[in-house]
């Protein structure tokens with residue numbers, strides 16, 4: 001089960017990195033990208049870096065053998081993630097390709113991504129390792145949804161041969177929504193399935209959680 005999830009995550013991370021790397025090889029489908037090149041570049045490049053490095057943070061062997069690496073790369077990934085999330089909110093709210101529906105789902109999932117990163121960081125600073133793990137899984141799952149979005153969107157525009165602008169907007173919105181909902185749900189299911197102890201309430205929790213053996 002764990003190896004299967006690892007393989008799927010690795011594959012999706014690769015797809016996301018390819019989406020970032022090939023972004024500048026094609027005409028932007030969203031004309032708004034031309035108006036804010038720096039914001040788009042920050043999002044696309046740092047998003048690719050986030051997906052390249054974040055999967056290794058979940059590998060237990062790396063965490064236990066190189067705790068210094070995990071800590072420093074983790075701090076870098078939180079900083080990068082905050083920029084990726086803030087630029088995602090900017091693009092989704094100011095230059096949405098799919099209009100109001102995009103404002104709604106990016107507002108929701110973009111905010112959730114940022115909050116999950118912040119929660120993950122605050123919990124580990126307070127030594128609540130189990131809660132740190134859960135929030136970092138939630139953040140990563142949302143970031144990874146971008147790859148699933150591409151895996152739905154690209155075949156869809158091939159199937160709907162020669163799509164109109166409004167079909168493209170609808171397909172983009174549907175692909176984003178399905179990807180976010182599936183990823184958030186799978187992350188939540190995985191967290192519940194692998195949660196070994198009762199996680200204390202965030203407020204007033206005194207327990208300094210030790211990493212749980214065998215947990216990736």
Ligand code: HEM
Nearest residue numbers: 016019020023030047048088091092096097109110143146
């Ligand atoms: C963490 C890894 C991420 C990567 C690698 C990434 C990659 C990209 C790329 C390459 C684009 C340009 C569009 C394209 O070429 O298809 C893009 C656009 C966008 N991304 Fe991300 N992204 C990431 C995270 C996120 C997150 C967490 C959100 C929000 C929850 C988000 C929201 C958006 C939005 C709103 C756009 C503009 C869509 C439009 O055209 O309206 N991204 N992203």
